[in-house]
Amino acid sequence: MHPHHLLHSALLLFFVIGCKDYPDDAISPSGPSLLLSAPEGPVINEIHFDPRQSSTDNLADQPDYVEIYNPGNAPADLTGWTIEDCPSASGKRYSYHFADAPSPANILKPGEYAIVTPDNSPSVAASRLVGFYDYLERRPDVSIFLVEGKVFSFNNDRDCVTLKNSEGTLIDSVAYEEGWHNPYIRETKGRSIEKFNPLLPSSSPSSWTSSADNDYGGTPGIRNSVYLTQHDLQRIPVIKAIPEQFSTRQESMAFEIDLPYGAYQMSLVIYDSNLAEVRRLANGLPAGPSTILEWDGRNDNGETLASGIYIARLNVNGTTLSTTLETTITLISEG
Structure with a gap:
């Protein structure tokens, strides 16, 4: 090993x-x-x-x-x-x-x-x-x-x-x-x-x-x-969904989080179109300026979610920045 x-x-x-x-x-x-x-x-x-x-x-x-x-x-x-x-x-x-x-x-x-x-x-x-x-x-x-x-x-x-x-x-x-x-x-x-x-x-x-x-x-x-x-030391904070349209036939999609220099703690929660929480990908996660978090289209119970538009909300607290960012994902549930 x-x-x-x-x-x-x-x-x-x-x-x-x-x-x-x-x-x-x-x-x-x-x-x-x-x-x-x-x-x-x-x-x-x-x-x-x-x-x-x-x-x-x-x-x-x-x-x-x-x-x-x-x-x-x-x-x-x-x-x-x-x-x-x-x-x-x-x-x-x-x-x-x-x-x-x-x-x-x-x-x-x-x-x-x-x-x-x-x-x-x-x-x-x-x-x-x-x-x-x-x-x-x-x-x-x-x-x-x-x-x-x-x-x-x-x-x-x-x-x-x-x-x-x-x-x-x-x-x-x-x-x-x-x-x-x-x-x-x-x-x-x-x-x-x-x-x-x-x-x-x-x-x-x-x-x-x-x-x-x-x-x-x-x-x-x-x-x-x-x-x-x-x-990039003072870049504008952003979260990107890659890809923005995601099929469950794919293994996963990724959220790319780019922040300026500093040390951070972040939480990332996914909500459905009714703003009901379906998945918590991070909760108080320590992070640096560049972070990637993956999502497989499932909820916290491991169940595949229905097709639809979902909202990913990122809360960031840090030594140089505190902010909330959002992005949307179109989920296509197949098979």
């Missing part, structure tokens, strides 16, 4: 489909636009500081990791770079040196990802990272760097992650807190935090939320599960 299947059963169902000096209100949902920057080099794009690890549950351990992404137009040489945490009360801080020896693998091209993870395995192929996130076996374009140890020193409640180049120059930094997770998820252990867009300021809580990936709990080495283009 793949480890992500084990994780899926352990995580809350979640359908989807500051170290630098930035102003606290860098992102405002009421403002005309979000503050996106053009960073001078690679950025921290995803952090897994509270992985699901246990020596007694017989499940594959998730690894800690920090994902680095190059959003620029020029390659970056990561040779001799370092990740550090916040200093403790005594002033001690942990440093993780990676890409120590010059290598072509240290060159992070524009649009590419690098992952730094603590692991004592003899090779990347044998690492927990590749064992858990098995799709990485098919991603030779992702640079993976193993640093000594079984876990990072990052605290689960709050800490900082700094990225420095070989000269000790600060490239990027994140001072995260546990509250950066989606507040509607009861259990965030086993989920990383991801940026909505790599160009958002790393120090702003509004730039981050919980990973919406239910299989793995994170997306190291691939596009973030909550990624939005600059245009």
